[in-house]
Amino acid sequence: MAANNYYDPSDLKKFGKISEWSKELGDKFFEYYGKVFEEGALSAREKSLIALAVAHTEMCPYCIDAYSQDGLQRGITKEEMMEAVHVGAAIKSGATLVHGVMMMNKVNKLEM
């Protein structure tokens, strides 16, 4: 266990161990997870890029580690990966900014 850090890169390799304390739920989660990333209406490649974008908006270092590597394995280029991160960033900042309308509504309602 990491003594001085909340996050430890080697913990990613232990992800599967979450099933040890709750086998049924853990197994169901990994089965679901695996199914989600299979080729479907979206290609596995497209799903990998979505996962990379979400990994950044969630600021999950394990997911960033995993999906940067996954992207390389799939032959996804650096440019594609960075554009996916920008999509995440745009939605994140857009989500903040669109609340500005709420602020405007409130101010407009209160002001004479």
Added chain:
Amino acid sequence: MLKEKKKKQQSLHKRDSEFAMANKQLEKLSNGIFANGELPTFSEKIEETNQFPLRPNKLEILQINVGYMCNQVCEHCHVDAGPDRKEIMTRETMLQCLEIIKNTGAHTLDLTGGAPEMNPDFRWFVEEASKAGIQDFIVRSNLTIIRANKKYYDLPQFFKKHNVHVVSSMPHWTRGKTDKQRGEGVFDQSIKALQELNAVGYGMPNSNLRLDLVYNPSGAFLPGDQASMEKDFKKALLEDFGIHFHSLFAITNLPISRFLDYLIVSENYEDYMYSLVEAYNPAAVKNVMCRNTISISWDGYLYDCDFNQMLELKVASKIQHVSEYNEEILNNRKIIISQHCYGCTAGAGSSCQGAVSTS
């Protein structure tokens, strides 16, 4: 910086690097995480499914390495090939190989290197070998050799004349990734060479002149799904350059020679070995290429595969040289393994013919 660049243009042998020596590589692969029990050794792993000792199935492929000289110095090269390597098969050894080719039960002859075309007797050897009527005659061409010098310009025609099956390396459909792994300018020259191969009929839809590409990851990661990669390669090469090819073989980089050196220098060695062990697929062991292949080195010695050849691990048989070749005796051998073998059993498996398993 310049010094670093110059170094990269030389083989490990020329640089007197530690990992030019096979015993140093084998030592590295047996120590550390494999000695302290953190990861199982390859023999322990295959023993779990009762596949130890690993033994050959029927011999299908004769792979002959006609020399380590190459016009390129690729960062991942397991041969440590380059312009400074002088190990070249002589005509005398080629004559011994021809005897084997005439009498073998194998259906595939696979010429590799280095750049096999740089062997001065290459054309003579291809002409003679093609007379033996072997079913599938492969030459592993690095593509740029076709453009390297006037004397190689007619190679596409020469391959066509002898109905050679051309297998060529292409790490990516983008210039940046290709040049980073294989050297500056390699991408453009490879594209031109592919167009010239297409022009004589190689790789065209419905053409019998087979042109397959080999994809090696350009870094410390495993190859993705071969079928998806093939789809992406085909789309990009056709749209961008009008290039056709038949199949893509996704090959895992094995942790030996220059790739091992790269893994250690870039501090990726342990993580990479973890990825290989985690991706271990017992189904891939059933079809691993050392079970249907014999590899012959430039000086006529026999090996279980090209990787074992580079690690100087000769076959465990009383027959160890082409001069005393006997297929029946050789087929009774035990295959020599070490931790580099995890490279051929990861995921869908990896061989010179690409993935070996669909499960």
